[in-house]
Amino acid sequence: MSEETSTVPTWEQRFRAPRVSLPDWAEAAPDRALYVGNVTGVYEVYAWDRAADTHRQVTDRPHGTTDAELSPDGEWIWWFDDQDGDELGVWRRQPFAGGADEEAVPQVPAAYSAGLAFGVDGTVVVGTSTDEEGTALHLRRAGSEAVEVIYRHEEYATVGDLSHDGSLLAVDHSEHGDAMHSAVRVLRTADGSTAGELDAVTGAEHPLGYLCLGFAPVAGDTRLLLAHQRRGRWEPMIWDVATGAETELRLTDAEGRDFPGDLSAQWRPGARALLVDHEYEARSELYSYELATGELTRLDTPRGTVAGATARPDGTVEFLWSSAAEPVAVRSTTGEVVLRAPGERPAPSVPVEDAWVEGPGGRVHALVQRPAGPGPFPTVFEVHGGPTDHDTDAFAAGPAAWVDHGFAVVRVNYRGSTGYGQAWTDALRERVGLIELEDIAAVREWAVASGLADPARLVLSGGSWGGYLTLLGLGTQPQAWAVGLAAVPVADYLTAYEDEMEALKSLDRTLFGGSPEEQPERWRASSPLTYVEAVQAPVYISAGVNDPRCPIRQIENYVERLAELGKEHKVYRFDAGHGSLVVEERIRQLRQEIAFAVKYTR
Numbered sequence: 001m002s003e004e005t006s007t008v009p010t011w012e013q014r015f016r017a018p019r020v021s022l023p024d025w026a027e028a029a030p031d032r033a034l035y036v037g038n039v040t041g042v043y044e045v046y047a048w049d050r051a052a053d054t055h056r057q058v059t060d061r062p063h064g065t066t067d068a069e070l071s072p073d074g075e076w077i078w079w080f081d082d083q084d085g086d087e088l089g090v091w092r093r094q095p096f097a098g099g100a101d102e103e104a105v106p107q108v109p110a111a112y113s114a115g116l117a118f119g120v121d122g123t124v125v126v127g128t129s130t131d132e133e134g135t136a137l138h139l140r141r142a143g144s145e146a147v148e149v150i151y152r153h154e155e156y157a158t159v160g161d162l163s164h165d166g167s168l169l170a171v172d173h174s175e176h177g178d179a180m181h182s183a184v185r186v187l188r189t190a191d192g193s194t195a196g197e198l199d200a201v202t203g204a205e206h207p208l209g210y211l212c213l214g215f216a217p218v219a220g221d222t223r224l225l226l227a228h229q230r231r232g233r234w235e236p237m238i239w240d241v242a243t244g245a246e247t248e249l250r251l252t253d254a255e256g257r258d259f260p261g262d263l264s265a266q267w268r269p270g271a272r273a274l275l276v277d278h279e280y281e282a283r284s285e286l287y288s289y290e291l292a293t294g295e296l297t298r299l300d301t302p303r304g305t306v307a308g309a310t311a312r313p314d315g316t317v318e319f320l321w322s323s324a325a326e327p328v329a330v331r332s333t334t335g336e337v338v339l340r341a342p343g344e345r346p347a348p349s350v351p352v353e354d355a356w357v358e359g360p361g362g363r364v365h366a367l368v369q370r371p372a373g374p375g376p377f378p379t380v381f382e383v384h385g386g387p388t389d390h391d392t393d394a395f396a397a398g399p400a401a402w403v404d405h406g407f408a409v410v411r412v413n414y415r416g417s418t419g420y421g422q423a424w425t426d427a428l429r430e431r432v433g434l435i436e437l438e439d440i441a442a443v444r445e446w447a448v449a450s451g452l453a454d455p456a457r458l459v460l461s462g463g464s465w466g467g468y469l470t471l472l473g474l475g476t477q478p479q480a481w482a483v484g485l486a487a488v489p490v491a492d493y494l495t496a497y498e499d500e501m502e503a504l505k506s507l508d509r510t511l512f513g514g515s516p517e518e519q520p521e522r523w524r525a526s527s528p529l530t531y532v533e534a535v536q537a538p539v540y541i542s543a544g545v546n547d548p549r550c551p552i553r554q555i556e557n558y559v560e561r562l563a564e565l566g567k568e569h570k571v572y573r574f575d576a577g578h579g580s581l582v583v584e585e586r587i588r589q590l591r592q593e594i595a596f597a598v599k600y601t602r
Contacts (some may be wrong), residue, residue, distance in 0.1 A: 008349050011401035015587050016041070018341030019328055022308040022320040023048060027217060028120065029074030030313050032096055034058075039341055043581040045079055047096055048339070058094055067113065070096070072120045074592025078104055080113055085577025086546040087112055087501065091126060104146055107147040108138045112501050112548070115159025120219075123189065125150070127159040128452065129502050135173075136355065139189060140553070150192045156506040160184060160212030164219055166194060167240060170212045178447050179506040180203040180388070180426070181209030184226060186241045196241045198226070206232065207426065213264065223271070227264055233421045236265035236274065236598060238291075251276065251296055261419055262465035265289070273309045279419045282392045286319060299333055305394035320401045322395035324369060325351040332429040349400035352393050359442040361415050361427055361435070366443045367391055369399055370452065371410045373532025377408040378601045379453035380438060383462030383469045387428055390417040398590060405594055407459070408452055414439035430519075432511045432526040433472045444480060456482060457601040460537075461593070462485035464550060464578065467541075468528065471558065474539060475531025483600045484539045488550045488578050491541070491558030493527035499551035532561045538568035540587050540596040549578040572594060 006410065008016075015043065023033040030050040035045055045058040045068040047527045059065040060076050067080035074096055082089030088111065092505050093104040098482035105126050114127030114135050127134050134154035140147045151157065153175050160170030169189050169489045172182045176199075181201040200209045208229040213236065216223040222242035238247045249265070252258055263282025266286070268275050276287040276296070284306045284500055286299040304323030311317050318338050322328040327346040330339040355366040371377060381400045384391045391411040399409040413420065414436040416428030428435055442459075447453035462470045467489025474484040490496045509515055516523045524530050539562065543555045552573070562569045572592055580586055 002120075002276045005040050006074045009399070009404070011404045012587055014327075014349075014400055015583055015590075016345040018343040019346070020046075020330060020339055020341045022310060022318065023339060024070060024310070025050075025068045026074030032070065032074035032268070034068055034077060035339065036068070037341055038583055039343065041583045043583075045077065047077060048071060055248075056098060062582075063576050066581065069116055069118070071529050072118050076104075078416065080114065081263045082577075084575060085544060085580075086370040087548050087577060089113075089290065091116065092461040093176060105140060106137065108144075111136075114157065114503075117162040117169070119162045120164055121166045123162060123166030125159050125162060125169055126158070128157060130503075130504050134502065135170070137171065139169070141189070150189065155179075155531060157510070161214045161224070162189075163215040164217055164221060166222075168215065168222065169217065170224055172210075172212050172289075174200075174506055174510075176200055176202055177509070177531045178207065178209070179503075179510040180581060181207045182211060184212055184224075184600075185212045186224065186416070196239070196244065197212070198228075201323075206422070208422075214267060217267055217269065218271045221271060225265060225267060225274070229422050231293070231460065232423060234262040234264060236263060236276070237366065237458070249274075249289065250285075261421070266309075267310070269313045275317060276308060277306065277309060282352075282366060282390065282413065282419065286317065287579060288317075300335075301331075302392075305392040307394060318507075323351065323393050324367070325349055329397045346395070346397065348542055349395070350403055353412075357443045357446040359415075359439045362424070364415075364443055365413045365420070367393065367411045367413075368447075368452065369403050371403050371406050372406065375408070375451050376448075376454040377452065378406065378457035378597075379408040379447060380412050380461050380597070381412065381444065382461040383436075383440065383460070383466035384413070384417070385413065385434065385462065385464030385466045386418075387414075387416040387465045388418050388425060390419040392419075401590055401594065405598070407597075408447075410443060410453070412443045412448055423589045425516055429511060430513055430522055432522070433469060434476065434526060436469055437473050437476060440469070441477060441480070459483045461485035461597075461602065463488075464489070467550070471528035471539070471541075472526070472531070474535045474537050475528055476534070478534045478536040481537045483597050484535075484537050485597065486539065487542045487589065487593075488544055488547055489529070489541065489555065490552035491548050492529040493523055494529075495554035495557055496551060497523075499553055501548045504549055529561065530559050532558060532567075533565060535562070535565075537557070538570075538571045538596070538600050540572070540593055542572045542574065542592075544578055544580070545573055545577045546575070546577045550558040 018039040021036040023035040025033045033048040043064040047056045069078045076093045076095045091104040092101045099373045111128035114129040117125045126138045135157040137151040139150040157173035169187045181200040184198045186195045211227040213225040264277045265274040274289040288297045307320040309319035352367040390413045448455045467486035470486040
């Protein structure tokens with residue numbers, strides 16, 4: 001165990017150390033910026049006047065605030081106001097210079113957010129989602145207080161973007177019933193008519209979807225930047241909605257080879273070039289692409305993960321970077337650190353090692369961190385959420401804390417994860433949960449055989465989808481695990497579907513190939529509650545009482561069954577939603593998890 005001798009353990013210091021997000025800036029006022037920070041111990045929104053180098057806290061709520069946008073003129077800060085983390089709320093706005101909050105669009109009822117977009121002329125579109133009415137996109141034109149619904153559908157959709165002049169609205173939608181492969185429709189805001197559509201391909205061996213990345217930030221420009229899956233991975237393309245011209249940007253490396261992994265992009269100011277993000281094998285890098293010449297230039301970013309980037313009007317690029325060993329910093333291509341929260345920086349941790357293991361569906365990539373000294377170690381398999389996400393070589397206080405306590409940490413990018421091509425992501429269908437656990441089992445066998453992990457002291461842990469896989473794994477692989485730690489999990493899938501927000505209902509129907517009524521056997525086979533009688537390991541569960549994603553009722557059903565069966569378990573309920581934005585609450589939860597794991601592995 002390698003914790004400092006002061007009264008504050010190193011692992012807690014990493015959580016408490018102030019940190020900031022990548023600043024967003026106003027298109028017409030680039031010195032006005034917005035970011036999220038935790039300097040008060042709660043994640044809140046901050047305004048930054050870059051010219052004066054002054055910072056001001058914008059929001060101050062007990063459970064924190066992270067969803068916020070700047071209007072293009074930089075005059076207003078819009079932030080989403082929900083109740084205690086339930087994600088059901090309205091947009092409020094506050095002057096950039098400070099002042100009272102006001103409801104931004106009073107005519108729009110409280111709902112789950114389905115996006116927000118601004119035109120430079122003052123046009124705004126607010127997306128809402130409810131179980132009763134599906135998705136609605138509300139349009140308020142420049143200079144008007146009237147609001148009209150320009151789009152509505154029972155299936156989930158989101159605001160893509162407004163064109164620079166507000167005349168065109170891009171919508172990412174799943175009207176075709178496949179939430180993993182969206183279509184894109186562009187509407188004319190003048191009358192709601194369709195200006196163009198890119199249809200997703202579903203039901204095929206290789207389905208494909210599109211994702212709106214944004215209109216060109218130039219007056220009168222009708223070019224829309226998109227991500228597409230036409231060649232088996234995410235790549236950028238440009239669609240001129242006015243002419244219908246489609247330009248796929250086939251980017252290659254210096255040797256003329258296609259980039260592996262996924263590519264995304266954003267417009268650089270002036271729309272003559274793109275800022276390209278390349279993600280592959282849990283790491284990322286940045287490029288600049290000149291549209292006129294096709295020249296692709298790699299930007300100088302260290303090995304690790306770029307969690308966000310933005311191209312500034314002066315030609316520089318600012319990016320949020322970290323590695324598993326080095327804490328997060330907002331850097332610039334000038335070599336400078338752009339923004340750093342006041343106070344002590346988080347203590348570093350150990351770097352990750354890459355492990356490649358043959359699994360039933362192909363090679364599985366895992367990230368490994370190990371404590372000092374010889375193994376085998378008690379080992380935590382920390383399973384990521386999503387499922388359409390992936391673990392990266394990025395700084396994270398949680399895994400670092402386990403290493404400080406003498407545990408090795410293994411994170412598995414199972415089938416269903418992003419960043420390894422479309423086939424790997426799309427492999428997660430029908431046998432939901434069971435597919436991912438096959439890959440985790442293959443990595444577990446490697447970890448034991450290699451001498452890294454002690455087979456008698458294996459901990460299965462995760463949050464959200466990772467919490468779901470934890471509970472499912474304890475029931476379907478009961479001999480494999482000594483302890484289970486499940487944060488905000490799906491525990492009873494049938495009840496979860498009844499209570500969860502509509503966006504997740506849509507995703508679940510896609511994963512299972514239908515609703516519980518249409519595919520009852522698939523849903524039962526993938527529900528942790530089905531296997532609760534087989535659970536042998538002690539189980540720790542944490543649950544947010546206001547969680548709309550993994551609602552509390554279905555967790556209580558699972559816990560009640562554990563109690564009836566006399567299974568060893570502990571439950572911690574906290575007053576928030578799908579996780580907490582309060583630093584001390586995060587520490588409290590991890591402290592309990594560590595104590596629970598140590599009790600049964602030492």
